[in-house]
Amino acid sequence: MAQQGITPRTEDYSQWYLDVIAAGELVDKSPVRGCMVIKPHGYGIWEGIQKDLDARFKATGHVNAYFPLFIPESFLSKEADHVEGFAKECAVVTHHRLRSKEGGGVEPDPAAKLEEPLVVRPTSETIIWHMYGKWINSHRDLPLLINQWANVVRWEMRTRPFLRTAEFLWQEGHTAHATEDEATEEALRMLGVYRDFAWETLAVPVIPGMKSSTERFAGAEETYTIEAMMQNGWALQAGTSHFLGQNFARAFDVTFQTSEGTLEHVWATSWGVSTRLVGAVIMAHSDDTGLVLPPKIAPIQVVLVPIWRKEEDQERVMAFAKKVQDLIGCHVRVHLDAREKMKPGAKYFEWERKGVPLRFEVGPRDVDNNSVFCAKRTGDKKFGIAVDDDFLDRVLSELDGIQSGLLETAIARRDANTHEVDTYQAMKEKLPDGGGFFLVPWHDDAEKEREIKDDCKATIRCFPLDSQDQIEGKVCFYSGRPATHMAIFARAY
């Protein structure tokens, strides 16, 4: 296949994103509208995300379970806001059999029409709360802390790989608690887990905050979010955690007997992140050469490329490369690219586009010197590393350095593109050149929020948790009324 070029970010940011994904062999279009095929290298990133997050969920006392893909149509209607939010974009199963069609092919068999259509889950609150109604009787059954890794479907008209697809992979946590305080604490705890994961593992300095009522999850009392800044200054909602109050407990009549013997509705949270995070990683770090991956999430952290010209060198070069692989293989995800009939330059090119953090070149002279020649994906000059007793430590330290370097760069970019402004005019002037986050004093008002969106496409991404102590004495940048929140406005994916 012909190697496709990558459009520079400055020229066309959207096309750059698609080009990086194609060059990195992360996804492919599928024959099903809006559904992507996640190719091995893209799925490898998702596997890394899953493994890391799953350990964090278990460390905070959660267990995994699995609930059905299908939800009876009538369940969706039970929570009034929820059905408004999700009925409009879901896949509906109406038949359970195909039959042969005259003239060839197949069609739904009219004799196999379902009595009640089934919805492919767009999210699982309704079916899970139906089950919780069976499982929860007493305060001794609480808290119930369950997570599910699953696929969900939301019919989307305009899709973009990882960021917005009809089917996507995600995790959804659903917890039940005896008190409002406990449920709020849980929603914030999981927001913290997401925040730490994004900073530590994805090297994406997300901002944790609260959503305005406009952007709240359908059925939630409060939605918390982590918001990431992409390189074009746009925001990407990277994960949400909802305090659901007693809404679903009421809709599915889930009560528990308190220790005092009274009967009360259960308090709930739900929280999720999805394959959208893969899009966040791509957009946060990649460059005009292709994908850049933080080592902690890279499916391959080190690629070894053996090099020889004379046939007599092949054996000793390969033997040395294998020795290097074995030396670090227990602690580092290392791949030995032993493909023959492929030039080293072509291999470098491929692995750079796939975002592998470190490349070790191993030629006859390196074997003689007992060293490898190292190239970092994130620039600088190549340098030699001695294959001695300190080799593994050195490799791990290079990977750590890359990880923290990426986070520092992302923080610097985010800070440089975050503007504290006092007037709407100031934001509107700055918005066209590269977007950015605008931290502003705000008087909460859904109507005014809509006005601003219609006028300049910026929306409230969140009320950042860490900035709320700044509102003292401030007035709303739009209405001039007393500020109720500090808000971040931005263009968003």
Added chain:
Amino acid sequence: MAQQGITPRTEDYSQWYLDVIAAGELVDKSPVRGCMVIKPHGYGIWEGIQKDLDARFKATGHVNAYFPLFIPESFLSKEADHVEGFAKECAVVTHHRLRSKEGGGVEPDPAAKLEEPLVVRPTSETIIWHMYGKWINSHRDLPLLINQWANVVRWEMRTRPFLRTAEFLWQEGHTAHATEDEATEEALRMLGVYRDFAWETLAVPVIPGMKSSTERFAGAEETYTIEAMMQNGWALQAGTSHFLGQNFARAFDVTFQTSEGTLEHVWATSWGVSTRLVGAVIMAHSDDTGLVLPPKIAPIQVVLVPIWRKEEDQERVMAFAKKVQDLIGCHVRVHLDAREKMKPGAKYFEWERKGVPLRFEVGPRDVDNNSVFCAKRTGDKKFGIAVDDDFLDRVLSELDGIQSGLLETAIARRDANTHEVDTYQAMKEKLPDGGGFFLVPWHDDAEKEREIKDDCKATIRCFPLDSQDQIEGKVCFYSGRPATHMAIFARAY
């Protein structure tokens, strides 16, 4: 909730299975016909299966990817046998939106009818081979070794938890090769991976073999299987690996340029195991007290139950229990059951029914003796273990002993219930009392196979790979013609 008793195996084997599942809190019925909810303890077993198998797949050169849940209706028809096998039992998506209904509720929106209905994947050969057509051009693209962890749906009229459900979780490997030999080798390699996994991890001594044409996968040239014997002597097909020939490559026109420059169709395999394996584990080892789990697959390998009567003992007992937990926590999945207001006896009862291999009781006297009092799920007397330098090794060795003991018991049971008979009459006489496997010389004939099934419900489970050298000079136990295979007949799930 009232504790339900467990029906003895000898009384009603089917009910016993359901009772063990209920007592172990493995699944619950869902409001969706034929779909189960996998509860945390049941899902934990599946997570163990996934982790172990995934490592084995990667060690044999496979990578994971993800393909869409939906398959265009027309794709199913492309392989003639395949559509016959799967069109009759699938969920069909016909609409992409719901609308409000007069009088409340929602219904499929007629304005949102799909032009081409979508099938929820019953298996993914068709969509994957469509994609392979785009990815494979040259012999350099081969072999392609991809696996997918996913949910699939096959509409089943008669369901049983884990063994047969409308939606189930599974992995499906799909590989593409340049030659017939390589594809056959791959199909057998993966059969070997399944066989080793079942023996080593599940302690289930499955028999690897080949399916007769009657039981072959729809679209395969050859289907290999691992067959497990349940305690009632029935067989359970626990995994299959298919040599697909060039059938899907032809149906989706997937060719590659050979190193000689000619164009040829690609050779294929597919292979899968599912949540059915959880059912196999339950049925293979459990007893009339409840679930019995092999340590390698047990979500909890050791449960610690702290015991005290006087309040002043609580602190030191808990401190000691935590110390014990920390000593082995890095290498053993250990759970400290610190629930208060619950009697130790009730805890023992619960963990026995959940199949935890080892229980450590820790009371004030054990603290004084620096030891734990140990009960094995699989019987024998309780015994003390000193919490000294050898403690971890001792615990690991107890777990190993339980694992190998379960395998030995299962092998002995399998062998005792496997009968080599020369006549059909002999099988029919033995069949009613407890089933069993019948190893017989057989002249391959689909019509006679059906006769036998109609007559006594036994079917050919497989032609065991290890027994084919025994046919020399033998005649078919049914027809008297020269034997073509050694076959295992049995009643099957």
